[in-house]
Amino acid sequence: MAVEWHDFASSRDLAEALSAQIAACLTDGIKANGQAVLAVSGGTTPIALFEALSQQDIDWSGVTVTLVDERFVSPESERSNERLVHTHLLKDNAAQAKFVGLYNPALVAETAAIAAANRIDALSRPFDVVVLGMGTDGHTASFFPGGDRLDQAIDPESKALVLPMLAEGAGEPRLTLTLPVIAEARFIVLHIEGAAKREVLARAMQEGEETEMPIRAVLNHAQTPVHVFWAN
Numbered sequence: 001m002a003v004e005w006h007d008f009a010s011s012r013d014l015a016e017a018l019s020a021q022i023a024a025c026l027t028d029g030i031k032a033n034g035q036a037v038l039a040v041s042g043g044t045t046p047i048a049l050f051e052a053l054s055q056q057d058i059d060w061s062g063v064t065v066t067l068v069d070e071r072f073v074s075p076e077s078e079r080s081n082e083r084l085v086h087t088h089l090l091k092d093n094a095a096q097a098k099f100v101g102l103y104n105p106a107l108v109a110e111t112a113a114i115a116a117a118n119r120i121d122a123l124s125r126p127f128d129v130v131v132l133g134m135g136t137d138g139h140t141a142s143f144f145p146g147g148d149r150l151d152q153a154i155d156p157e158s159k160a161l162v163l164p165m166l167a168e169g170a171g172e173p174r175l176t177l178t179l180p181v182i183a184e185a186r187f188i189v190l191h192i193e194g195a196a197k198r199e200v201l202a203r204a205m206q207e208g209e210e211t212e213m214p215i216r217a218v219l220n221h222a223q224t225p226v227h228v229f230w231a232n
């Protein structure tokens with residue numbers, strides 16, 4: 001397990017530093033491969049980061065933004081991760097970026113996962129940057145403790161790229177990238193804020209079952225160090 005810590009005094013300081021680092025990685029990807037892929041999480045934590053990223057002066061026309069996971073709700077819903085990205089990231093300088101979402105209004109979650117996997121498969125991998133969040137139950141992406149597809153989603157040998165997930169703590173059906181897609185990324189960030197999440201991560205870094213605290217699956221199988229960005 002290789003983890004590199006980056007601590008900040010405030011959410012704003014973190015957003016400035018992390019957005020600059022992500023922008024540099026995306027620029028490197030564009031220079032090396034002609035384009036770059038950024039996968040981001042949803043929830044509440046990344047809003048300030050997305051706002052700061054949208055101001056970064058890079059060639060966003062060469063960037064594809066996708067989601068680490070999605071709540072299976074319409075993009076009009078306040079809970080939609082796609083809506084979050086459109087509202088806070090894909091604007092200003094970043095308006096030129098392409099977006100590949102996971103949701104599909106015409107399908108149920110099971111078949112939407114297959115359609116989303118085809119879209120993810122069309123992107124260049126490994127992704128340049130993956131930004132993960134984490135819940136206080138130790139979930140990351142939609143790898144929820146007790147999730148009906150958790151074993152398959154965190155299987156490092158899984159051939160699936162996107163899976164549906166039902167879990168008590170999830171609220172609604174989910175779609176999630178699988179562990180191999182996340183673990184192979186060139187730059188993996190775990191963005192958490194507040195003392196409670198720091199304490200949860202400290203517990204996850206101790207010995208234990210990956211299914212109990214699924215963030216462990218990423219910490220155990222990431223092919224590069226996981227960069228933890230934390231602010232109080």
Ligand SMILES: O=C1O[C@H](COP(=O)(O)O)[C@@H](O)[C@H](O)[C@H]1O
Pocket residue numbers: 040041042043044045046068069070071081132133134135136140141142
């Ligand atoms: O449901 C989700 O939760 C996690 C953490 O969200 P936060 O609100 O505690 O920041 C997030 O990483 C994930 O993408 C999202 O779908």
